[in-house]
Amino acid sequence: MxxxxxxxVVVIGAGPSGSLCARNLASKGYQxxxxxxxxxxxVPVRCGEATGRRARxxxxxxxxxxxxxxxxxGVILHGPGGVSVRYDKxxxxxxxxxxxxxxxxxxxxxxxxxxxxxxxxxxxxxxxxNGIRELTLVDEITKAKSVITAKLVVGADGVESLSGRWVxxxxxxxxxxxxxxxxxxxDAMDANPNHLTFWQGHESVNKGYVWVFxxxxxxxxxxxxxxxxxxxxxxxxxxxxMEYKDRLFPDAKVLEVHGGAVPVxxxxxxxxxxxxxxxxDAAHHTNPLTGGGIISGILGADIASTxxxxxxxxxxxxxEFLQQYQRDxxxxxxxxxxxxMRIRDFVVDLPLPAQTAFYRIFQGMVKGNLSxxxxxxxxxxxxxxxxxxxxxxxxxxxx
Amino acid sequence: xxxxxxxxxxxxxLDRETCISCAGCVGTCPDLALDMFGVDLQVFQDKxxxxxxxxxxxxxxxxxxxxxxxxxxxxxxxxxxPAGLAA
Ligand SMILES: Cc1cc2nc3c(=O)[nH]c(=O)nc-3n(C[C@H](O)[C@H](O)[C@H](O)COP(=O)(O)OP(=O)(O)OC[C@H]3O[C@@H](n4cnc5c(N)ncnc54)[C@H](O)[C@@H]3O)c2cc1C
Ligand code: SF4
Ligand code: SF4
Numbered sequence: 142m143x144x145x146x147x148x149x150v151v152v153i154g155a156g157p158s159g160s161l162c163a164r165n166l167a168s169k170g171y172q173x174x175x176x177x178x179x180x181x182x183x184v185p186v187r188c189g190e191a192t193g194r195r196a197r198x199x200x201x202x203x204x205x206x207x208x209x210x211x212x213x214x215g216v217i218l219h220g221p222g223g224v225s226v227r228y229d230k231x232x233x234x235x236x237x238x239x240x241x242x243x244x245x246x247x248x249x250x251x252x253x254x255x256x257x258x259x260x261x262x263x264x265x266x267x268x269x270x271n272g273i274r275e276l277t278l279v280d281e282i283t284k285a286k287s288v289i290t291a292k293l294v295v296g297a298d299g300v301e302s303l304s305g306r307w308v309x310x311x312x313x314x315x316x317x318x319x320x321x322x323x324x325x326x327x328d329a330m331d332a333n334p335n336h337l338t339f340w341q342g343h344e345s346v347n348k349g350y351v352w353v354f355x356x357x358x359x360x361x362x363x364x365x366x367x368x369x370x371x372x373x374x375x376x377x378x379x380x381x382x383m384e385y386k387d388r389l390f391p392d393a394k395v396l397e398v399h400g401g402a403v404p405v406x407x408x409x410x411x412x413x414x415x416x417x418x419x420x421x422d423a424a425h426h427t428n429p430l431t432g433g434g435i436i437s438g439i440l441g442a443d444i445a446s447t448x449x450x451x452x453x454x455x456x457x458x459x460x461e462f463l464q465q466y467q468r469d470x471x472x473x474x475x476x477x478x479x480x481x482m483r484i485r486d487f488v489v490d491l492p493l494p495a496q497t498a499f500y501r502i503f504q505g506m507v508k509g510n511l512s513x514x515x516x517x518x519x520x521x522x523x524x525x526x527x528x529x530x531x532x533x534x535x536x537x538x539x540x
Numbered sequence: 541x542x543x544x545x546x547x548x549x550x551x552x553x554l555d556r557e558t559c560i561s562c563a564g565c566v567g568t569c570p571d572l573a574l575d576m577f578g579v580d581l582q583v584f585q586d587k588x589x590x591x592x593x594x595x596x597x598x599x600x601x602x603x604x605x606x607x608x609x610x611x612x613x614x615x616x617x618x619x620x621x622p623a624g625l626a627a
Contacts, residue, residue: 180578187562262577281578301566301576314567316593321564323599370568370597378599400599402564 142280143258143289148174150449151276151291152255153263153304155182158421158438159297160246161201165446167255171453174289175247175255178262178281183243187401189324189363190239191337191354193436194232201439205245210356211236214335221342222497226504234337236356242435266294266307269415293416293449293458297442300402302423308414312423318406320349320432322367323378325386329393331355331362340385342500343493351385361396364389367403367432405429407482408475413463420445426470430481437474444469549608550590552583558602565594565603 152163155177163175190210198204213236215229251257260281267275273290280287296304300319305312331338334355341350349368356363366382378400386395404425412419420426426441427434448466452458491499552573561579573587574594595603 178578185561185579299563301563303566303572303575306572313570316568316596319564319568319597321597321599370593373592373596375596377601379601398560398600400560400562400564402562402567402597404567 142285142287143174143176143256143261143278145172145174145256146288147273147290148172149291149453150174150293150295151176151263151289152295152297154178154296154298154302154421154423155243155247155250155257155259156297156299156421156438157243157246157435158426158442159295160243160250161439162295162297162420162442162446162449163255163257164246164250164253165443166449167250168253169446169450170254171450173250173255174291175250175257176261176263176278177247177257177259180260180281181240182247182257182259183240185397185399186239187324187399188239188435189352189354189365189432190237190356191352192235192237192433194234196232197436198235198439201443202246202249208238208241208245209235210238210358211335213337215333215337217333217336217338218500219338219340219342219345220497220500220503221344221493222500224497224500224504226500226507227336228507236354237435238356238359263298263304266304266417268308272416274416291416293418293452295445295449296417296419296423297421297438298423300404300422302419304417305412305419305423308417310412310414310419312409312412312419312425314402314404315406316370317348318404318429319370320367320403320405321370321378321400322349322365322403322432323382323398323400324363324365325382325395326397326399327362327364327386327390327393328360328396329362329390330357330360341488342496346381348489351381353385353389362390369405403427403432403434405432405482405485407478408471411467413460413467415460416458418445418449418463418466424470426474428481429478430485437478440474441470444473547586548590550605551608552585552588552590552594553604553606554581554583555602555604556581558600559598560600560602562599564599565597568593568597 149171150166151174152159155175163173167173213234214231218226262279263276264279265277274294276289278287298304334357338353339350351366354363366378404427406425407429409425412424420441421438426437445466452462563576566574571587571589573584575582590605
């Protein structure tokens, strides 16, 4: 149970974005409660555990070797028509142990002075009264209810977020713009232990991808698949992942099965209210092309904490003021996410021959030693922008 | 509050053996009829409108909607199937 009943900021959810936001605000001297409903932070893991480069992570925190599993130096993408794209480059990203990572960030928040309460569920948020919001809190062990107050509430409650909906924001995960995903922890090691491997396209899974991510330190691989919400009766992701597991690692044991939802809708229109902000998965900050949400969640939380601090200093925590946080996120990654979403929809909508051709071009670009990310993004941005998507292009040219 | 409509003779069944507690379905439900307590998914049958969204979403196929006999007793809030349904 929390030690006080009145806080400056209550952060709901001790995922990476909630903990980071709590850390930043606590270190600026605010009285912060970080409420997490699970008994242990980060467990169970609902994540493929691949993330961006060391340098990106170290912008926000000291990277702790304890949770690093693999230094990645390449990506292999198996597309349709047998076209495979292999990209080798040092330091393209990291594999991490998400449970340890989440716990590390939560510890940083505690060290900065935030109060972390596990097994503590927030069950409701009142409208603003006299400059505060009241939160109903349930102790998950004793089931005792209590009420605490906050001058500002941060909803970082992840993909299952209800907090935004309690204050009237439209944050529901709307199919099909939410990925249904499964991940198997397989007791085996991949042939390319420093590469992320993906399968995408009409011949594997079109509206999503299958992944194999090796965790070298632990000697296991994460094999998973995710797809935009399927139609009723379509194959579920568990069966698909098991097919790949049987094909790639026939004799290996499945140690754990995890799953979850990945918001891939791109930036939402509105995710702040009076004395309330959302960040991380709850704000749909996940990258809609890759489904990666660790780095963008952290970046969003970092921006949120800056504006919350500014709001406290200006004595204005109203919706209009906090909208500056939304605008900042839009500039720093929202716009980019929209482009990536267009690329995604463009590739997914291509029929098999065109998709294969697209992958060939991509392969050529990578082999031609172009600086892959910038050139590829540049080209596809143009394509995506010009075409909007394949259906409209087809209409324009072929009918 | 909207007027209470008569409930269709349906139940949202959760197969607890299959469910992996991923909580993904919670955020997709339009009617706040699902919530995750620890590793226990709770189905609030009184809120469910049987829209099938969570059924489509579930990555392991743990959710299904079944027709219940008109006289079937109201299922409990825990999502347990009404008596007589367990095959
Ligand atoms: C199968 C799968 C694979 C993925 N793979 C990757 C990947 O490889 N790389 C990557 O970058 N991203 C990946 N993601 C996405 C990534 O996991 C999320 O984007 C990330 O966890 C978001 O962090 P967050 O802090 O916003 O939310 P979360 O990490 O989900 O944290 C939210 C926290 O809030 C708590 N909470 C919820 N409601 C309440 C409440 N009412 N009261 C108190 N606490 C509450 C939850 O228990 C949880 O701990 C994957 C997701 C899935 C499902
Ligand atoms: S069927 Fe629809 S209303 Fe019922 S629990 Fe599932 S998503 Fe919610
Ligand atoms: S989506 Fe399926 S597996 Fe995940 S919590 Fe809901 S019922 Fe369980």
